[in-house]
Amino acid sequence: MSNSEWKSVGNGHLEGPFPLPDLDPSKLTVTLSETLKLLPAPETLVFGGTMTDHMLVASFDPVSGWSAPEIKPYYATNTFEGMKAYVGPDGAPRLFRPAKNMARLARSAERLALPPFNTVALLELIKKLIVVDQRWIPNMEGYSLYIRPTIIGTRSALGVSASDHALLYVILSPTGPYFRTGPKPISLLAAAENVRAWPGGTGSHKVAGNYAPGFLPQRIAAKQGYDQILWLLQDADRWKVTEAGAMNVFIVVDREDGDLDLITPPLDGTILPGVTRDSILSLAKAHTAGKLTLPGISTNQRLHPHERAFTIADMDLWLSEGKLREMFAVGTAAVVAPVGRVGFQEDLKKPARDLVLPAYEGGLGPVSRAVRQMIIDIQEGRVEWEGWCVRCE
Ligand SMILES: *Cc1c(COP(=O)(O)O)cnc(C)c1O
Numbered sequence: 001m002s003n004s005e006w007k008s009v010g011n012g013h014l015e016g017p018f019p020l021p022d023l024d025p026s027k028l029t030v031t032l033s034e035t036l037k038l039l040p041a042p043e044t045l046v047f048g049g050t051m052t053d054h055m056l057v058a059s060f061d062p063v064s065g066w067s068a069p070e071i072k073p074y075y076a077t078n079t080f081e082g083m084k085a086y087v088g089p090d091g092a093p094r095l096f097r098p099a100k101n102m103a104r105l106a107r108s109a110e111r112l113a114l115p116p117f118n119t120v121a122l123l124e125l126i127k128k129l130i131v132v133d134q135r136w137i138p139n140m141e142g143y144s145l146y147i148r149p150t151i152i153g154t155r156s157a158l159g160v161s162a163s164d165h166a167l168l169y170v171i172l173s174p175t176g177p178y179f180r181t182g183p184k185p186i187s188l189l190a191a192a193e194n195v196r197a198w199p200g201g202t203g204s205h206k207v208a209g210n211y212a213p214g215f216l217p218q219r220i221a222a223k224q225g226y227d228q229i230l231w232l233l234q235d236a237d238r239w240k241v242t243e244a245g246a247m248n249v250f251i252v253v254d255r256e257d258g259d260l261d262l263i264t265p266p267l268d269g270t271i272l273p274g275v276t277r278d279s280i281l282s283l284a285k286a287h288t289a290g291k292l293t294l295p296g297i298s299t300n301q302r303l304h305p306h307e308r309a310f311t312i313a314d315m316d317l318w319l320s321e322g323k324l325r326e327m328f329a330v331g332t333a334a335v336v337a338p339v340g341r342v343g344f345q346e347d348l349k350k351p352a353r354d355l356v357l358p359a360y361e362g363g364l365g366p367v368s369r370a371v372r373q374m375i376i377d378i379q380e381g382r383v384e385w386e387g388w389c390v391r392c393e
Pocket of ligand 1: 082206243245246247248272273274275276277330331332333
């Protein structure tokens, strides 16, 4: 039987040919660890290197459905999510737009024919796990708890087909600021061979299979002195810009009327629909509509967000005309990373040609600085905006 025959309907059961138990927070058992780990000094944290004391686990079986969820001591990575919890001024942990991550995880699972689950229930369970391991969130600006919900197919058979068994787990890792010494512009290698996703593929889903093929290109880029890959997609004789590493990208371009265009590639199936990307588009729109003021940006400075394809050739032209102001990569881990240089390598036998972006004091241009600060202020509970921040209690 295929997992797509079931649907999560939120009444404690998956609906299908016969009902199966859904993920149910009322059945949660919590087994606390007898020996809590020593908290490391926050300054020594390496991203993803330290796990907290506990994890959330539930398994799926085609006969018995989702098991009772458990919070238990951490032991031991497919589809996954990446989100963060922050401590607010009141000491309570907060999540940033977590319903978006839950919906994306459910879409990724569906794409891999893994079983559906109640997304509201999973969020409730994650909040409970965060409260159990609350002491792990460093109460310092820029620090947070990175949350990695994962679902893996666990069918014990070799045939190449959908898995009817699954394991869902959530692990937590305390993390410091992405840039320890303040934002520093990163360099990107845009090589013709570096294609991450294609029309009709899985690029718009957070599925593990999208990432491993990027490890070797990443290593090759690092050898040539670049921090990350700028993923391209060929369109006739042009190279469309798609994403940077595992981050979405934005550029800021001058307009004739003195306003600024803020451009990111459209969600055409090759782009991962990032929560950070969506948040930046909304904040820019709100600024221009006069609903909020982005820090350091004049209320008269209008920003026009666009979800529109752009190419290396466009970037080249706008740089030569002095119109390309900023480029930055965005995602939960780094929030906003400024881009200083893009090496374009169309002919793999020849060295890359560098496109050099304008440099700013402190690493960030005015727009990237403003959106980054605004997002961090919302995440850490200093600014309230449209219910984006959800307290865990
Ligand atoms: C996770 C991810 C992003 C960023 O998404 P956020 O929700 O903002 O963290 C962008 N691109 C890829 C390929 C990703 O995997």
